[in-house]
Amino acid sequence: MITVEEARKLLLDLVTPVDTEQVPLALAARRVLAADVAATRDQPPFAASSMDGYALKSAEVERHAMLKVIGEAAAGHRYGGQVGAGQAVRIFTGAPVPDGADFVVIQEDVERKGDLITIRNQPGDKSNIRPAGADFRVGQIISSPRILRPEDIALLAAMNTPVVPVRRKPVVALISTGDELVMPGEEPGPDQIIASNTFGLKAMFEEACAHVRLLPIARDTRGSLATALDLASGADLVVTVGGASVGDHDLVGDVTSGLGMERAFYKVRMRPGKPLMAGRLNGMAMVGLPGNPVSAMVCGHIFVLPMLQKLLGLNPQVNFHRATLAASLSANGPREHYMRATVENGQITAFGDQDSSLLSILAQANALLMRPPDDPALAEGNQVLYLPL
Ligand SMILES: Nc1nc2c(c(=O)[nH]1)N[C@H]1C(S)=C(S)[C@@H](COP(=O)(O)OP(=O)(O)OC[C@H]3O[C@@H](n4cnc5c(N)ncnc54)[C@H](O)[C@@H]3O)O[C@H]1N2
Numbered sequence: 215m216i217t218v219e220e221a222r223k224l225l226l227d228l229v230t231p232v233d234t235e236q237v238p239l240a241l242a243a244r245r246v247l248a249a250d251v252a253a254t255r256d257q258p259p260f261a262a263s264s265m266d267g268y269a270l271k272s273a274e275v276e277r278h279a280m281l282k283v284i285g286e287a288a289a290g291h292r293y294g295g296q297v298g299a300g301q302a303v304r305i306f307t308g309a310p311v312p313d314g315a316d317f318v319v320i321q322e323d324v325e326r327k328g329d330l331i332t333i334r335n336q337p338g339d340k341s342n343i344r345p346a347g348a349d350f351r352v353g354q355i356i357s358s359p360r361i362l363r364p365e366d367i368a369l370l371a372a373m374n375t376p377v378v379p380v381r382r383k384p385v386v387a388l389i390s391t392g393d394e395l396v397m398p399g400e401e402p403g404p405d406q407i408i409a410s411n412t413f414g415l416k417a418m419f420e421e422a423c424a425h426v427r428l429l430p431i432a433r434d435t436r437g438s439l440a441t442a443l444d445l446a447s448g449a450d451l452v453v454t455v456g457g458a459s460v461g462d463h464d465l466v467g468d469v470t471s472g473l474g475m476e477r478a479f480y481k482v483r484m485r486p487g488k489p490l491m492a493g494r495l496n497g498m499a500m501v502g503l504p505g506n507p508v509s510a511m512v513c514g515h516i517f518v519l520p521m522l523q524k525l526l527g528l529n530p531q532v533n534f535h536r537a538t539l540a541a542s543l544s545a546n547g548p549r550e551h552y553m554r555a556t557v558e559n560g561q562i563t564a565f566g567d568q569d570s571s572l573l574s575i576l577a578q579a580n581a582l583l584m585r586p587p588d589d590p591a592l593a594e595g596n597q598v599l600y601l602p603l
């Protein structure tokens with residue numbers, strides 16, 4: 215059996231970055247920027263007032279000075295003239311500072327009567343002027359690749375970028391397998407349960423910027439599975455859930471082999487998630503996840519998310535954090551173990567029952583505590599690694 219690290223490497227070898235597309239800025243949030251974007255203007259494009267007040271010459275700023283107001287500059291409407299000695303221009307936040315002025319006295323420090331102002335309080339040294347280009351200059355770059363956050367979107371907008379080059383969303387076809395499954399909302403028969411994995415995985419992959427095609431549940435027959443796999447064609451990645459183990463009704467391995475899959479590996483030294491398989495099927499990367507609900511979700515985090523990152527042109531990574539054990543742990547077996555756990559204030563506690571069918575415990579967890587293979591028993595207070603959920 216191969217290690218988690220080896221499996222991840224083989225999985226990443228199955229995918230290459232998808233092509234790019236142009237999307238309107240308003241639809242670019244959470245997409246992956248595919249090329250550097252350069253500012254096409256300076257911001258602000260002119261020296262601008264940062265306060266409401268009066269623009270004048272700094273040399274004339276002193277308590278009791280009296281100046282004549284000769285005009286007004288508002289945001290979007292500059293004052294076209296020149297500010298001379300003894301003169302001031304009424305100015306508002308965001309307005310271009312008129313020629314001749316190099317200081318803005320805030321209106322709270324001024325008393326106005328008609329066209330005359332008197333500086334009542336000594337203004338500080340701050341000029342209240344933002345120089346042209348203070349925020350960014352023409353040519354300043356937003357570098358790719360990056361997932362566009364609302365903060366990046368605001369900057370792209372300010373740089374006057376109405377259309378943004380992003381990676382197309384990788385298409386993931388998701389197939390649940392099993393006679394026991396019905397869709398949420400359907401009436402399950404007495405021996406049936408509700409398909410949960412595909413919905414959890416769909417949410418996970420969509421959060422990672424994939425376009426997910428949820429295909430009909432494949433029944434435990436070769437024909438049904440082959441039909442579902444056929445419906446997957448055209449996807450960048452096909453993910454099956456269940457039917458990966460050794461039981462008589464676990465058909466994914468057989469059926470994909472029959473369809474010509476070049477298998478990359480089967481089985482990983484990991485818990486949960488041992489019966490994981492992967493390969494290349496009809497030009498698509500194919501991952502067969504184990505059916506146990508927690509196994510499928512954990513494998514989604516550990517293996518499929520890095521594949522999506524690579525498809526999106528990002529550097530694939532699984533970022534472990536460190537925490538202190540709040541309760542002791544018994545020795546680990548030979549498989550790398552991902553334990554559902556809660557982290558609070560740097561203290562981590564694994565749940566007592568780690569059965570891979572227990573979604574209710576997964577939903578309470580906010581971390582997967584990682585135990586390396588053959589890790590010895592650990593006392594409270596030891597440092598461990600975990601993945602935040
Ligand atoms: N003799 C052995 N039996 C099993 C082994 C083994 O090594 N030898 N491995 C166990 C491990 S570990 C896992 S994990 C499971 C994986 O089995 P499959 O991938 O074949 O999954 P299924 O048998 O189809 O289902 C397992 C379990 O999960 C439920 N399931 C499946 N799909 C869904 C879904 N979409 N939503 C909700 N629940 C789902 C299914 O009903 C089963 O209860 O094999 C062990 N057995």
Ligand code: MOO
Pocket residue numbers: 484485486487488489504506509570
């Ligand atoms: O790997 Mo199974 O995923 O241990 O439950």
